[in-house]
Amino acid sequence: MSGHARAALELDDIQRGVLSPRPTPYAATYLVFRVDDRAHGRELMRRASAVVTSAADPDSPLGETWVSVAVTRHGMEALGVPHASLKTFAWEFRQGMTARARALGDVAESSPEHWEAPLGTADVHVVLTAVAPDAPQLEAALDRARPAYERLPGVTAIWRQDCYALATEKEHFGYRDGVSHPAVAGSGIAGSNQLEKPLKAGEFVLGYRDEIGGIQTPQPEVLGRNGGYAVFRKLHQHVAAFRRYLRDNATGPEDEELLAAKIMGRWRSGAPLALSPDQDDPALGADAQRRNTFLYERDDPAGFITPGGCHIRRANPRDASVAGEVRLHRMIRRGAVYGAPLPEGVLEDDGVDRGLMFSFIGAHLGRQFEFVQSEWMNDGVFFGAGSAKDPVTGSHDGASGFTIPRRPLRRRLPPLPRFVVTRGGEYCFLPGLRALRWLGDLRD
Known part of the structure; x- marks a missing residue:
């Protein structure tokens, strides 16, 4: 921890990808690199520091286009970060996602031995993410980033995933996505729930006070401060199976949409049940100022x-x-969505790989991503539902169903298959811009 934390967010040193919402619609690309030559890897960090956009520059000439650079634990080792420094990073980060698979529910079809190569291996060192409002601007962003890694024979691009978000913001199951995001104190970016107070910056950015007054700063401070942890995951969606489950358990089209809403908590348009309990309200779903402003306990305990x-x-x-x-x-x-959509009404799988590229950003891998994944997504004890799992993303094994509270009798649905399968991922560190330069200037 730093003994002299500064309160104001140093936006000019924080990667824009940490705090800034993505545009709508947008195109994105994930590029994974392996570092075989330490000197070339360090040169990649130096060059990347000139390509990455900071959070202080939301109105840059590039508009809503930016590049982010993240490094895995194996990447830190490949760059020659001293062991004493690595020991100050979160232990979950040091272990990596593969080692944490069982705790995350990545078992059976989702276990690392089935992941898409090279995800989950020691070859994943650097992850570059480019985001732009459309495909041509995305390619232009990649063109600008290309000098950072071209002509470096000791750095090899080993994996690429192109993805996108539609103007409708719909994902493959048909729901509007990206509705909820918190406000971060000092960022100047509003949250989506007007009833939620901004969270302390230290919940998302290292080197600042968090909600319990602590300050997490990996050492040396120039490396840790203004960074954050990023979790990225490739998740395949069994769209046809999801549609069949709804169709098989509904009494008709209207009931099918109600079931879909009860499983998600929102209608397909993004309108929440909390504000529109009886029918979909597309105007509400499209209203970013209203669609996420609600609580549960007062009106619906x-x-x-x-x-x-x-x-x-x-x-x-x-x-x-x-x-x-x-x-x-x-x-x-x-x-972000990847793969072509399954045509409307089709109930049989067509063999196309489609799903979501997820990234989660925070300063506490253990009590944020891992806690939510293990205790809230893959268990139900916290709200009195035993071992019941999340109906959409839970690691189902066909043993448990879904219960909808209802008077006079609750509605119980049959066992759920697994609709979402993990295809790979990793825990990464998003360094600040000064930290990227520090990594570039490392000497043996």
Whole structure:
């Protein structure tokens, strides 16, 4: 920890990808690199520091286009970061996602031995993410970034994933995505829930006070401060299976949409059940100022409107009195779609790889991403539902169903198959711009 934390966020040293919402629509690319030559890897960091946009520059000439650079634990070792420094990073980061697979529910079809190569291996060193409003501007951003890694034979691009977000903001299951995001004190970026106070910067950016007054800063301070941890995951979606489950358990089209809403906690348009309990309200779903401004406990403690086990209530219980203070488990979440959509109405899988590229950003891997994934997504004890898992993203094995609170009798759905399968991922560190230069200037 730093003994002399400065309160104001140093936006000019924080990568824009840490705090800034992505544009709508947008195109994005993830590029993974392996560093075989330490000197070339360090040169990549030096060059990257000139390509990465800071959070202080949201109105740059490039508009809503930016590049972020993250480094894994294996990448830190490949760059020659001293062991004494590595020991000051979060232990989950040092272990890596593969080692944490069982705790995350990445078992069976989702276990690392089935991941897409080279994800989950020691070859994943540097992850470059480029974001732009459309594909031509994305290619232009990649062209600007290319000099950072070209003509460096000791740095090899080993994996690429192109992804996108539609103007409708819909993902492959048909729901509007990216609705909820927290406000970060000092960032100047508003949150999506007007009833949620901004969270302390130290929940997301290292080197600042967090919600419990602590300050996490990996050492040396020039390396740790203004950085953050990023979790990235490639998640395959079994879209046809999801559609069949809804169709098979509904009494008709209207009931099918109600079931879809009860499972997610929102109608497909993004309108929440909490504000529109009886029918979809597309105008509300499209209204970024209203669609996420609600709480649960005052109006719906028993979950008769928004089931306690639905996806959005598990991911963020808001004002609920649950195990652990909810604000300690908030994350910045980014999602992008990959693969062509399954045509409307099709109920059989066509063999196309489609899903979501997720990234979660925070300063506490353990009590943020890992806690939510293991305790809220893959368990139900926190709201009295035993071992029940999240109906959308839970690691289902066909043993448990989904219960919808209802008077006079609750509605119980049959066992759920696994709709989302992990195809790979990693824990990364998003260095500040000064830290990128520090990594570039390392000497043996």
